[in-house]
Amino acid sequence: MKAKFVRKLVVMTACAVMSLTLFTACGDDADSNQGGSSSNGGQSGEKTPAATQGAETPSDGGYTFTYKGTTISMKEDMETVKAALGEPASYFESESCAFQGMDKVFTYGSVVITTYPDGDKDYVYSIELKDDTVETPEKICIGSAKSAVSDAYGAPSSETDTAYVYTKGSCNLTFIFADDAVTGITYVAKTE
Amino acid sequence: MRKKRIISAAVVAVLTVACLYVLQRLVVPKYQRGIVEGSMVEEYYRDESPHEVVFIGDCEVYENFSTIEMWRNYGITSYIRGSAQQLVWQSYYLLEDTLRYETPKVVVFNVLALKYNEPQNEAYNRMSIDGMKWSEAKIDNIKASMTKEESFIDYVFPLLRYHSRWSELTEDDFKHIFSKDLVTHNGYYMRVDTKPQGEFPSPLPLADYTLGEKAMGYLQKMADLCKENGIELVLIKAPTEYPHWYDEWDVQVKAFAEKNGLNYINYIPLQEEIGLDMSKDTYDAGLHLNTQGAEKMADYFGRWLKDNYDLTDYREDEKIAGIWKEKIDFYDEMKEQQFYELNKYGELKSFGANAIEK
Amino acid sequence: MEEIIEILQDLHPDVDFETCDTLIDDKIIDSFDIVTIISEINENFDVVIPAEEIIPENFNSAKALSELVKRLSDE
Amino acid sequence: MLFTSIEFIAFLALVFLLYYVLPKKCQWPLLLIFSYAFYWIADPRYIIFILVTTVSAYLITLKLAAINTASSEYISAHKELAKEEKKAYKAAMKAKKWRWLLLCLFINIGILAVTKYTNFVIGNINSFLDGESKIKAVDMIIPMGISFYTFQTVGYVIDVYRGKQEVQRNPFKLALFVSFFPQLVQGPISRYGEMSKTLFSEHRFxxxxxxxxxxxxxxxxxxxxxxxxxxxxxxxxxxxxxxxxxxxxxxxxxxxxxxxxxxxxxxxxxxxxxxxxxxxxxxPENFNLPYFSKNIKEYWNRWHITMGTWFTDYIFYPISVCGPMLKISKWSRKHLGEFIGKRVPVYLSSFAVWFTTGIWHGAAWNFIVWGLMNFVVIMISQELEPLYARFHEKFKVRGRVPYEVFQVIRTVLLMSAIRMFDCYRNVxxxxxxxxxxxxxxxxxxxxxxxxxxxxxxxxxxxxxxxxxxxxxxxxxxxxxxxxxxxxxxxxxxxxxxxxxxxxxxxxxxxxxxxxxxxxxxxxxxxx
Structure with missing residues (x-):
């Protein structure tokens, strides 16, 4: 009886060890696992509740703008921007027709941020750089040469006679030119 | 036994359909207070009298032109088939729809909506389309307007769209299952309160100022439809300055009007001539006119219409005048009530944002 | 037969295997038992019961099982 | 097409209508047409995959059936053969069949493995490589319900191989069995023998x-x-x-x-x-009130039943009775003693089953760990069985409602906890x-x-x-x-x-x- 019990113990310990090694073995490369499952899940991955870690940066790899050390990306919650930059120098709001929310415009120095409402929150819709005191993270500002833009950003996703548009993630970054010099820089969220 | 079973099935089926119908009427938003913009499109069908002038377009028509004032001053019978953020194709199909009932002499279209070339917002779509009676125009309108997330069947059976409102039903939903009150004055949305215009943010520079192909295509269809029916199409840009109307857009609309032999008037530079004082004549800081402003605008625009088009002064027509008498009474009554609330509370209580049922 | 009942008895001492003929249908033995039985039979009789023979009819009673073993060892 | 989409409901209404309005002999062909239409609407490319599975299964089962018939004819025609000769002949035939079966498994499990697990494998390899040499994930299409119809088809082929199932000589009927649209989305995993009883027959309204x-x-x-x-x-x-x-x-x-x-x-x-x-x-029924199970083993007999029996019949048993396994069992009895030796086959086959079950649910480690957690819990409770028995005897709780309620709640909580791997997707x-x-x-x-x-x-x-x-x-x-x-x-x-x-x-x-x-x-x- 006693011997039997001991053997039982051995089996159970073996089981536990086996499973533990497995857990630790895969714990090491958890990151790659996540990639594996999400790329596979394509058709229904959205449905099953998967934990998204680091949810605070919704950046989908689109262009971002950095102002006074704060990186702002399109469709970011305006509250987080306000928390970092403080109250804007000037603020404008307009009720949209039939109360479908408020379009808001926040001005910080030479940067103008507009938002769009969704539910109870406001999300960054556009960022405009008004003068040459601010520049994009890629060192382009109002007054830069057209060639400097293409040097920094490469070939535009689309272009008109007076503008280059670069599309990345959910952001359209637009440079407007007059006489081969940048006169306008805007980041605009892509609306689907 | 078998027969009894079939009868039971039939009875249950009929009851189920009836029940679903009543539930559907119950959950569909009534747009009676607060957000009344959703009632505008369907109210048109309740107006028995003919209209010589029909406005189509977004809030820049239904908040800026007092139909009653145009009647009072010139005997013009007009109706505004406006709705919140009405897109160009929605205006076009509303025009098609209107032509099923009457052929006005003049159709007025506000051009701000040309800036949108894509379906925008489900809520606005519903407010513009749900009120339409079923016709080919409505079907085409739905198809042209749906955003990616919407589906046609939701328009056919609004229960599928609004069922989730079961938990937020208000008193109005029960009260107005089968009948609704008028909320506009021939399509005009009245607001007598004042909030002076401030400074608007400078407009965002655009990469591309070309008005969209779909929008301009529908404008062309609109012009063609009017020509076919012997209707004079008038293009206007209301005198309010925000959202910004870019000069580049203005040039394109001008060119379009010229090409099609239409009148196009941009009223922004004419504010002074109209007599508008944007520190007094707007209720939402310059986006839309209040009734004082809308009456000035109506007077100015009515005179222009009178001078340029062959419109009848229906004030001499007893039958029509009788109908309009009621409209005037309703208008004055509401105005009185709004002023009353304004004086008493300093703001409107049973209109606008404060009246939205929670 | 006795040997088989012995194997079975070892797994479930409280069942009367002489008479019971619904071992599978009544879920008296489960898949783990079946595997154990098969490996015991292999050990004691040197008979391999292939997977396709794992059907309720062959495992419902000690009798059916011993017939199966007999048939397989004859082949 | 989702079950909850209006398109599916319209599709279904049309199927029902035609099914009962058209002549009865059109019923099963109609279902075949609509099943393929269902697939076509989802993505026309999917049809290629399901066709490969159907055609390979069809041809190989015909071949297997031919060998079955030939060998039984040969044996009844040569009654004079000695037992040893007969045995040798049978073994040769079996080897021949085995090769065909392997081919079939290779094709079908191969498709399943490549479509579902390529990126998983790449991901795992990448975790050993540094930035530069990492392999790019492949943009793979995963045909809808591929796991379900592959399992269903493979089950049929194995049944024919085992001589348990008559072969279906009408390729279109087989195609319907493989592609029957209601179960493409999420099973259940039907058995050909059962399903063919009603699938092809004519049904009056x-x-x-x-x-x-x-x-x-x-x-x-x-x-x-x-x-x-x-x-x-x-x-x-x-x-x-x-x-x-x-x-x-x-x-x-x-x-x-x-x-x-x-x-x-x-x-x-x-x-x-x-x-x-x-x-x-x-x-086939797929659930039998699983949340009323008193232990995990019972739970798995009542939850996703068709998957469980499929794994038992086509993975658990074959592995536990295969030659190498019996050898391992014998060896371990000799060297590790009766106690462990007896358990080795059960443990190894169960491990295989739960590993496969895990990976079948998703190509990720969290699913594998989830599967193995089930394995661990089942094995522990298996080993504790005698302990429980003594406990039950001592306190006479077996069959008492409060105790059974306790057991049920315990099982539900345990299963729910294990399932959290599926939620967080990260071990x-x-x-x-x-x-x-x-x-x-x-x-x-x-x-x-x-x-x-x-x-x-x-x-x-x-x-x-x-x-x-x-x-x-x-x-x-x-x-x-x-x-x-x-x-x-x-x-x-x-x-x-x-x-x-x-x-x-x-x-x-x-x-x-x-x-x-x-x-x-x-x-x-x-x-």
């Missing part, structure tokens, strides 16, 4: 049969749309923020997910089986989160309104509570009765149809569908 089917479909929609799709909102929020939602939140997430998954999966299966029923086709994170249930004490969140911040309002909770009571009630009735519908049918017809009407109205009104809700897919689609 019967009000009772049809309405039974419809009622089951409605019941499925009710569970899926009213309960599961509503709960998923909260579950997604709860597992979405692992910093905020710890402790009792994890417990809530666990229970919510258990109920959500149950309603989603059984609801979907009810729709599937109901569709079959309405056309007189019997599909260490899951351990951490489940751990917080014990380290963090914040049960107040259940009452202080925190639960109202998970995307569900008070009204939603009322609906969920009502839904829970209804589902529980129906389950309790089911425990006593064989068929709830049959019982209802015996009542006055107005009650029977009234119940259906209520289900319909409740689903339409309270369903979590349309604007404001993400149209969600059945969780089991991806398997």
């Amino acid at each position: 019967s009000g009772k049969v049809f309405s039974f089917g419809m009622m089951r479909i409605l019941w499925g929609y009710f569970k899926k749309v009213v309960i599961a799709d509503r709960l998923i909102t909260a579950v997604t929020v709860l597992v979405g923020d692992t910093k905020l939602y710890t402790g009792s939140y994890v417990f809530v997430a666990m229970l919510f997910y258990a109920f959500e998954l149950y309603c989603d999966f059984t609801g979907g299966i009810d729709i599937t089986i109901g569709i079959g029923e309405a056309m007189g086709i019997r599909l 260490p994170l899951t351990f951490k989160m489940v751990g917080t249930m014990f380290t963090e004490f914040n049960p107040q969140i259940i009452f202080d309104g925190s639960l109202l911040k998970l995307g569900l309002g008070a009204a939603d909770y009322i609906v969920l509570a009502a839904g829970f009571i209804i589902v529980l009630g129906v389950s309790l009735v089911k425990l006593k009765l064989v068929s709830v519908r049959e019982a209802l049918y015996e009542r006055p017809a107005i009650l029977y149809f009234g119940a259906m009407a209520l289900l319909l109205v409740a689903t339409l009104l309270f369903g979590a569908y349309g604007v404001g809700y993400d149209s969600s897919q059945f969780i089991y689609n991806q398997f």
Whole structure:
């Protein structure tokens, strides 16, 4: 009886060890696992509740703008921007027709941020750089040469006679030119 | 036994359909207070009298032109088939729809909506389309307007769209299952309160100022439809300055009007001539006119219409005048009530944002 | 037969295997038992019961099982 | 096409209509046409995959059947053969068959493995490589329901190989068995022998049969749309923020997910089986009140039944009785003693089964660990069985209701906890989160309104509570009765149809569908 019990113990310990090694073995490369499952899940991955870690940066790899050390990306919650930059120098709001929310415009120095409402929150819709005191993270500002833009950003996703548009993630970054010099820089969220 | 079973099935089926119908009427938003913009499109069908002038377009028509004032001053019978953020194709199909009932002499279209070339917002779509009676125009309108997330069947059976409102039903939903009150004055949305215009943010520079192909295509269809029916199409840009109307857009609309032999008037530079004082004549800081402003605008625009088009002064027509008498009474009554609330509370209580049922 | 009942008895001492003929249908033995039985039979009789023979009819009673073993060892 | 889409409902209405309006001999060909249409609508490329599976299975089963016939003819024609000769002949034939079977498995399991697991393998290899040399993930199409129809088809081929199943010589009938549209989405995994009994026969319209089917479909929609799709909102929020939602939140997430998954999966299966029923086709039951199981082993006999039996018949048994396994068993008996030797086959085959079950559910480590957790728990409870028996005897609790309720709750909680791997999709994170249930004490969140911040309002909770009571009630009735519908049918017809009407109205009104809700897919689609 006693011997039997001991053997039982051995089996159970073996089981536990086996499973533990497995857990630790895969714990090491958890990151790659996540990639594996999400790329596979394509058709229904959205449905099953998967934990998204680091949810605070919704950046989908689109262009971002950095102002006074704060990186702002399109469709970011305006509250987080306000928390970092403080109250804007000037603020404008307009009720949209039939109360479908408020379009808001926040001005910080030479940067103008507009938002769009969704539910109870406001999300960054556009960022405009008004003068040459601010520049994009890629060192382009109002007054830069057209060639400097293409040097920094490469070939535009689309272009008109007076503008280059670069599309990345959910952001359209637009440079407007007059006489081969940048006169306008805007980041605009892509609306689907 | 078998027969009894079939009868039971039939009875249950009929009851189920009836029940679903009543539930559907119950959950569909009534747009009676607060957000009344959703009632505008369907109210048109309740107006028995003919209209010589029909406005189509977004809030820049239904908040800026007092139909009653145009009647009072010139005997013009007009109706505004406006709705919140009405897109160009929605205006076009509303025009098609209107032509099923009457052929006005003049159709007025506000051009701000040309800036949108894509379906925008489900809520606005519903407010513009749900009120339409079923016709080919409505079907085409739905198809042209749906955003990616919407589906046609939701328009056919609004229960599928609004069922989730079961938990937020208000008193109005029960009260107005089968009948609704008028909320506009021939399509005009009245607001007598004042909030002076401030400074608007400078407009965002655009990469591309070309008005969209779909929008301009529908404008062309609109012009063609009017020509076919012997209707004079008038293009206007209301005198309010925000959202910004870019000069580049203005040039394109001008060119379009010229090409099609239409009148196009941009009223922004004419504010002074109209007599508008944007520190007094707007209720939402310059986006839309209040009734004082809308009456000035109506007077100015009515005179222009009178001078340029062959419109009848229906004030001499007893039958029509009788109908309009009621409209005037309703208008004055509401105005009185709004002023009353304004004086008493300093703001409107049973209109606008404060009246939205929670 | 006795040997088989012995194997079975070892797994479930409280069942009367002489008479019971619904071992599978009544879920008296489960898949783990079946595997154990098969490996015991292999050990004691040197008979391999292939997977396709794992059907309720062959495992419902000690009798059916011993017939199966007999048939397989004859082949 | 999702079951909950209006397109699917229209599709279904058309199928039902034509099924009973056209001449009866058109019934099964009609189903074949519509099944392929269903696939075509999803993605025309999918058809290639299902065709390869069908054609390979068809040709190889014909070959296998030919060998079967030839060998039994040969043996009955050569009665004079000695036993040894016969044995040798049989072995040769079996080897020949085995080669064909291997080819079939290679093709079909191969497709499944490549489409589903390539990126998983790449991901794992990449974890050993550094930045520069990492392999890019492949953009792979995963045909809808590939796991289900592959398993179903392979089962059929193995049955023919084993001589248990007559071969189907009509390729179109086989094609219908492989592609029958209601089960493409999420099973159940049918057996050819059972399904062929009703799939190809002609069915006259019967009000009772049809309405039974419809009622089951409605019941499925009710569970899926009213309960599961509503709960998923909260579950997604709860597992979405692992910093905020710890402790009792994890417990809530666990229970919510258990109920959500149950309603989603059984609801979907009810729709599937109901569709079959309405056309007189019997599909295998996939659930038997799993949350009334007293232990995990029983749970797995009652949850996703067709998958469990498939794994038992085609993986567990073959592995545990194969030559090498018997050798290992013998060896370990000799060297490790009777006790361990006896257990080796069971343990090894179970391990294989649960490993496969895990990876079948998803190409990720969290699923594998989930599968193996089941394995560990089952084995532990297996080993503790004698202990339990003594406990039961001593305290005479067996068969007593409170004790059984305790057992049931214990099983549900245990299963729900293991299932959290599926939620967090990350192995260490899951351990951490489940751990917080014990380290963090914040049960107040259940009452202080925190639960109202998970995307569900008070009204939603009322609906969920009502839904829970209804589902529980129906389950309790089911425990006593064989068929709830049959019982209802015996009542006055107005009650029977009234119940259906209520289900319909409740689903339409309270369903979590349309604007404001993400149209969600059945969780089991991806398997």
